[in-house]
Amino acid sequence: VHCEERFVRSENQQPWNVSAGPLRINETTIPIIKRMAEDMPGGFFIYRAHGNEEILFANTAVAHLFDCDTVDEFRKITNNSFKGFVHPDDLDAAEHSISRQIHENVNKLDYLEYRIICKDGTVKWVADWGHFVHSEDCGDLFYVFVSDISERVHKEEEARQKVLDFEQSEAIHAEHSKSAFLFNMSHDVRTPLNAIVGFTALARKYAGD
Secondary structure, eight states: OOHHHHHTOOTTOOOOOOOSSSOOOSTTTHHHHHHHHHTOSSEEEEEESSTTOBEEEEOHHHHHHTTOSSHHHHHHHTTTBHHHHSOGGGHHHHHHHHHHHHHHOTTSOEEEEEEEEOTTSOEEEEEEEEEEEEETTTEEEEEEEEEEOHHHHHHHHHHHHHHHHHHHHHHHHHHHHHHHHHHHHHHHHHHHHHHHHHHHHHHHHTTTO
16 A cells, blocks of 8 residues: 555544554554644644655645645645745755754754745745654655744844844944044144144244244
8 A cells, every 4th residue: 555545544444552652653553643633733744755755644734834725735736745845945954954853863853944835925934843754664754843933033033123223223323423523523623733733834934033
């Protein structure tokens, strides 16, 4: 049976008699993962770690993240691939972080932030907690928890912009103060300096008197 087909098995199957221990992604646990994921308040999806990075499963929250009504609609606008999930400008950085996690951070969730493009073309920022696993049934996979952080990112950008605006305003004020100081200095010094130069010229002319 093809791996993707196992992710869309009938909801009537209930393989709950699973031995204790770490949850593994295989033919037995996939229906359980699917049921659990649908009840999650946030997005959850699984995709292949290689090739075209095909998305094997996504819950409804992921579809709503893209402002889609159904998972099928989400699959269509992303070409059912993680490469289509991430904003093109952020894809290289995201995949570099994921590659690093595979080789250096195998026991922890990888965290990254990137943009996505919604159904209507709007852009959102998301937080991605992903982990690489090897499945006996499906090969190398990533499972990912994802959530919308657009509001937080926008607030941070506004705060940074306020700092930049303040620093720019301070720089302009400092430049104006410098110019005013130099203008006043040149004006205030010119009058006594003219007198000094004038008296020095007279002193030289009448040095013997």
